Amino acid sequence: MNDPIIQLDDVTTIHEGSTHPTIQNISLKINRGEFVIVGGPNGAGKTTLLETIAGRLPIISGTVLVCGFDVVHHGPQIRKKLGYVIQNFDFDPYTPFTVEEVLLMGRYGLLGFCKRPGSDDFTAVEQSLTQMGIISLRKSHIGRLSGGQQQKVLIAHNLAKKPDVLLLDEPFSNLDLTTREHVCDVLCRIADAGVTIVMVSHAFDALPARGVRAVVMKSGKIVLNKVIPPEQVQDTVRHISNDTNA
Numbered sequence: 001m002n003d004p005i006i007q008l009d010d011v012t013t014i015h016e017g018s019t020h021p022t023i024q025n026i027s028l029k030i031n032r033g034e035f036v037i038v039g040g041p042n043g044a045g046k047t048t049l050l051e052t053i054a055g056r057l058p059i060i061s062g063t064v065l066v067c068g069f070d071v072v073h074h075g076p077q078i079r080k081k082l083g084y085v086i087q088n089f090d091f092d093p094y095t096p097f098t099v100e101e102v103l104l105m106g107r108y109g110l111l112g113f114c115k116r117p118g119s120d121d122f123t124a125v126e127q128s129l130t131q132m133g134i135i136s137l138r139k140s141h142i143g144r145l146s147g148g149q150q151q152k153v154l155i156a157h158n159l160a161k162k163p164d165v166l167l168l169d170e171p172f173s174n175l176d177l178t179t180r181e182h183v184c185d186v187l188c189r190i191a192d193a194g195v196t197i198v199m200v201s202h203a204f205d206a207l208p209a210r211g212v213r214a215v216v217m218k219s220g221k222i223v224l225n226k227v228i229p230p231e232q233v234q235d236t237v238r239h240i241s242n243d244t245n246a
């Protein structure tokens, strides 16, 4: 299978206000339907890689294509096809939105200008709440939930978008083991249905029963990029991450 849905060519990006590029001369091709695990030590540039794919950072050289669109010039088109579960979120306790409203916001980008959500949108919201096991929270205010519950809502928000590509940045950091396994199963099913998943994670509780692309980063560079059987992911990523010569 060779059908790139994400393609970075010799990309260097910089954070605003920073004097040094955060990731440098990165090239990476991810095919449609791949399950990608991004590993590496703290500060390696994993979050920056996802922000770059999502078009959130200034690109100082190279090109980034997602779903065939250049992220610099076609942000709105890409945002319709891309889900992004960010690493650090912080909801004020008084955030005036219910869980259901947060999920509906995931659908607004798909609607036309000034259009109101219809039955497809409410169905997608309901399906995502059910998938994540949080239907009972639908009327709760997001700011009043625990960190783990908020994390599940953010994942559900992105599932409701029905994205072609789903980026997840340490999505298990607030979740207990049982919930983590449940979320892993949901992600595997989505991947098996053809959604491309790029996940920064140190947890390897469940992976799809097929090849997984392991990408390991260090000091803003990719030091491993290889499709391997799921049972080898944990050892491979840990070994390369800890290898001081890599």
Ligand SMILES: Nc1ncnc2c1ncn2[C@@H]1O[C@H](COP(=O)(O)OP(=O)(O)O)[C@@H](O)[C@H]1O
Binding pocket: 015, 016, 018, 022, 040, 041, 042, 043, 044, 045, 046, 047, 048, 049
């Ligand atoms: N907003 C920012 N401004 C300046 N530098 C940043 C910013 N965010 C991250 N960095 C720097 O970029 C590097 C990579 O960070 P990051 O991508 O968050 O690493 P990781 O996700 O692998 O832990 C780190 O050196 C970090 O200090």
Ligand SMILES: [Mg+2]
Binding pocket: 046, 047, 048, 087, 169
């Ligand atoms: Mg990070």
